[in-house]
Amino acid sequence: MVNPKPKKILLSGNEAIAEGAIQAGCQFYAGYPITPQNELTAYMAKHMPENNRIFIQSESETAAINMVYGASAAGARAMTSSSSPGISLKQEGISYLAGAELPAVIVNIMRAGPGLGNIWPSQADYFQATRGGGHGDYRCIVLAPSSVQEAYGQMFKAFELADKYRNPVMILGDGLLGQMMEPVEIVKAEGLDAKYDKPWAVTGCKGRERNITKSFHMNEGDLEKANLILQKKYAGIQKKEQDWEEFLIKDAKIVIVAYGSMARIAKGLVRKLRQGGMRIGLIRPVTLWPFPVKAFANRKPKVSNRKFLVVEMSYGQMVEDVRLSLEGSSKVEFLGRSGGGVLTQAQILRKIKALL
Amino acid sequence: MTERVFIAGAGGQGVMLLGKVLATAAMKQGKSVTWLPAYGAEVRGGTANCMVIISDEEIGSPYIEEADSMIILNQPSLDKFSGILKNKGLMVLNSTLAHSDKINSAGTLQFPFTDLAVEQGNIKIANMIALGAYLAKNKVVSTDSIVETMKEMAAGRPELLEINKKALFKGVQLADGK
Numbered sequence: 001m002v003n004p005k006p007k008k009i010l011l012s013g014n015e016a017i018a019e020g021a022i023q024a025g026c027q028f029y030a031g032y033p034i035t036p037q038n039e040l041t042a043y044m045a046k047h048m049p050e051n052n053r054i055f056i057q058s059e060s061e062t063a064a065i066n067m068v069y070g071a072s073a074a075g076a077r078a079m080t081s082s083s084s085p086g087i088s089l090k091q092e093g094i095s096y097l098a099g100a101e102l103p104a105v106i107v108n109i110m111r112a113g114p115g116l117g118n119i120w121p122s123q124a125d126y127f128q129a130t131r132g133g134g135h136g137d138y139r140c141i142v143l144a145p146s147s148v149q150e151a152y153g154q155m156f157k158a159f160e161l162a163d164k165y166r167n168p169v170m171i172l173g174d175g176l177l178g179q180m181m182e183p184v185e186i187v188k189a190e191g192l193d194a195k196y197d198k199p200w201a202v203t204g205c206k207g208r209e210r211n212i213t214k215s216f217h218m219n220e221g222d223l224e225k226a227n228l229i230l231q232k233k234y235a236g237i238q239k240k241e242q243d244w245e246e247f248l249i250k251d252a253k254i255v256i257v258a259y260g261s262m263a264r265i266a267k268g269l270v271r272k273l274r275q276g277g278m279r280i281g282l283i284r285p286v287t288l289w290p291f292p293v294k295a296f297a298n299r300k301p302k303v304s305n306r307k308f309l310v311v312e313m314s315y316g317q318m319v320e321d322v323r324l325s326l327e328g329s330s331k332v333e334f335l336g337r338s339g340g341g342v343l344t345q346a347q348i349l350r351k352i353k354a355l356l
Numbered sequence: 357m358t359e360r361v362f363i364a365g366a367g368g369q370g371v372m373l374l375g376k377v378l379a380t381a382a383m384k385q386g387k388s389v390t391w392l393p394a395y396g397a398e399v400r401g402g403t404a405n406c407m408v409i410i411s412d413e414e415i416g417s418p419y420i421e422e423a424d425s426m427i428i429l430n431q432p433s434l435d436k437f438s439g440i441l442k443n444k445g446l447m448v449l450n451s452t453l454a455h456s457d458k459i460n461s462a463g464t465l466q467f468p469f470t471d472l473a474v475e476q477g478n479i480k481i482a483n484m485i486a487l488g489a490y491l492a493k494n495k496v497v498s499t500d501s502i503v504e505t506m507k508e509m510a511a512g513r514p515e516l517l518e519i520n521k522k523a524l525f526k527g528v529q530l531a532d533g534k
Contacts (some may be wrong), residue, residue: 010380010391036395070528119396180418181376181391183383268416 004306011184012291013177016148018043019105020155021079022051023189026105028071028078030056034086036175037109041081055149061086065093065106072102073213074257075201076322078161083175084125087133094168095134098230099215100326101200103162106140106154107171109178112340120340121175123260126317129172130289132157139228139234141169141241141291144259146267148182156189161195165237172288174313176261178344237290245284246291248274253303254352258311261341266311269345273352279303280352288318288325296325308332309346313341357412359496360420364405365429365450370483374427375406377509378487381501382410390418410496418452425494427486429469430454450482450489454461465489467530473523481523490528499528 011019018040021029029044041057048055052069058064064080071078082090087108098106108129110120129142141161145151151173158169202211217223247267249255258266263284273280285292296308308330310319319334326332335351337343361393365371372393379391395473408418423445428434431454438456441447446463448458450472467489473482491499503521512515 008383008512010383010389055463175395176392176418179393179395181379181389182415183389264415265417265419271413271416342419344419345417346421 008183008185010181011148012039012179012181013145013148013151014039014179015043015173016048016152017081017133017173017178017184019184019248020152021159021171022047022053023079023106023187024156024157024159025189026079026155028054029066029080030071030078031080031082032058032064032085032086034061036111036121036178037081037083037107040065040107040109043098047235061089062093066088066098068104068106069093069097069100069102071313072097072104073202075198075203077103077105077163079105079159081109081145083109083111083119084113084122085111087125087128087205091128091134092133094140095132095136096182096215097168098134098138098140099136100213100322101166101167101228101230101233102213103159103166104168105158105162105171105187106168107173108172109309110172112338114196118340119175121177121261121313121342122340123174123262123313123316124193124315124338125172126288126312126314130291131319137290138230139167139237139295141165141167141237141290142170143174144172144286144288145177146286148177150181151177151207152186154183159242160195161286165233166200167233167237172260174261195341197215203240204240205268214333229245236303238293242290242292242294243286243296245282245286246295246311247284249281249283251279251303252306253279254309254355255281255283256311256348257283257318259288259318260312262311265343265345266348271344273349278352278356285318288321291321291325291327296322296329302332306330309348309351309355310334311343312336314338315341343348357410358415359425359494360412360423360528361408361427362405362420362423362437363408363427364403364433365483366404366432366453367404368481369429371402371404371427371429372406373486374483375408377484377502377505379408379410379503380509381410381497383485384501384504385497387411387497388413388415390415392418393487395427397492402513403430403436405433419474425490427455427490429482429486437530444495448486448493450486452482465493465531467527470529472526472530476519476523476526478519481519484520484523485527485530488524488529489531490527491524491533492528499524
């Protein structure tokens with residue numbers, strides 16, 4: 001059910017993610033404060049109880065992710081959020097969720113690292129988010145919003161994908177997106193979670209066989225079987241769920257590749273340069289895992305010697321996936337900055353001029 | 357049309373709120389807007405600032421590399437940020453707390469916003485007087501839309517609405533009279 005006249009309100013990225021989660025039917029939130037995602041926890045603290053949902057400020061990040069494990073095992077739509085150092089602390093729990101095939105949504109509003117780093121925007125957790133982060137052969141689905149409206153909308157998709165695949169889904173934003181405010185159209189949604197029955201949930205086994213959720217398989221051969229089921233699931237996700245945005249790439253001599261807030265900065269620059277007749281385009285991965293290989297592989301551009309310029313607030317992480325996807329068919333250049341500084345349009349333009 | 361406004365002052369002078377009122381009012385007029393705060397640990401004693409972009413088109417970067425206008429409420433902010441104002445950009449300056457010899461150009465509006473706020477009985481409304489002065493020179497957002505926004509933000513507090521409205525129109529009147 002969609003409200004016919006959606007109302008626009010000014011929200012920060014953090015608030016929009018929280019409101020999106022509530023609208024998407026999140027029943028359980030546990031988290032521990034950390035800048036720059038505090039408005040998210042604060043919003044949930046106020047609005048989850050108002051909606052008869054559960055909010056817990058846990059004693060630690062580790063406790064929060066394990067509470068999410070419990071709530072999810074019981075069949076609830078459950079989430080947690082944090083920023084980089086706090087997400088590192090959750091990795092064990094995320095690995096357990098993946099192993100037990102439990103749906104959950106984890107929001108990472110990235111700040112600069114390594115270590116405690118600082119509180120300013122960064123995209124240096126790409127490897128951690130897309131490669132696992134915790135131990136074992138597992139994957140999280142990773143979505144990267146580029147505007148406050150998209151951050152709101154992706155919460156619906158995140159809970160949907162988590163339930164559909166019984167898998168943790170991560171929203172990978174950064175301090176810039178979390179803190180900035182933009183108008184958001186609020187869409188009231190109903191009956192979302194009715195779509196996914198959870199016959200596997202641990203809800204009390206009176207009158208039926210008991211359900212077990214676990215990631216522990218000691219009998220010989222059992223873990224391998226369980227892992228092969230996961231791998232088959234991941235292959236299906238890679239086939240079906242790749243998502244990306246293309247902007248003016250058809251005749252582009254240089255295609256910028258960027259995600260999240262870096263992508264919106266790059267998009268603004270592309271628009272400006274096109275007005276001056278420069279043939280620049282943009283590919284923006286929306287899913288970081290599965291990486292949108294289809295946006296790059298087996299596509300023969302009409303432009304000869306097309307170059308790709310990957311722009312990140314890191315010293316080069318997503319650039320590896322772009323190179324893997326292109327399999328050496330085009331030249332890939334990189335521009336990065338990390339430690340809290342955000343690349344400006346002027347800095348990107350300087351690099352483009354050097355490449356042309 | 358794209359207007360990039362950089363707003364800065366001391367923590368407690370209401371620069372974040374000034375930006376939010378401006379951004380919300382612009383949204384009500386159907387514009388694209390972004391509001392980006394500096395969210396460091398410097399909010400007490402040092403400078404606080406936010407960047408507001410108002411446009412008819414989709415906004416790319418919410419960062420302001422070159423400002424079309426600035427509203428500056430104290431000296432440290434002027435010293436730190438005045439360099440990002442574009443050539444012939446509009447500078448709205450609180451002369452109670454900031455002075456500069458360099459900025460006596462046609463594009464500068466200087467009024468003692470803090471003194472005027474104290475005269476009106478509440479030091480906290482210096483930000484809204486400054487907003488009024490800015491909007492008198494740059495009509496990117498209508499004062500009607502600002503008042504509408506104030507009504508929502510001060511819901512249930514009619515005395516707050518009154519004093520802020522008065523401050524806004526004091527600023528408009530000051531800048532128009534010049």
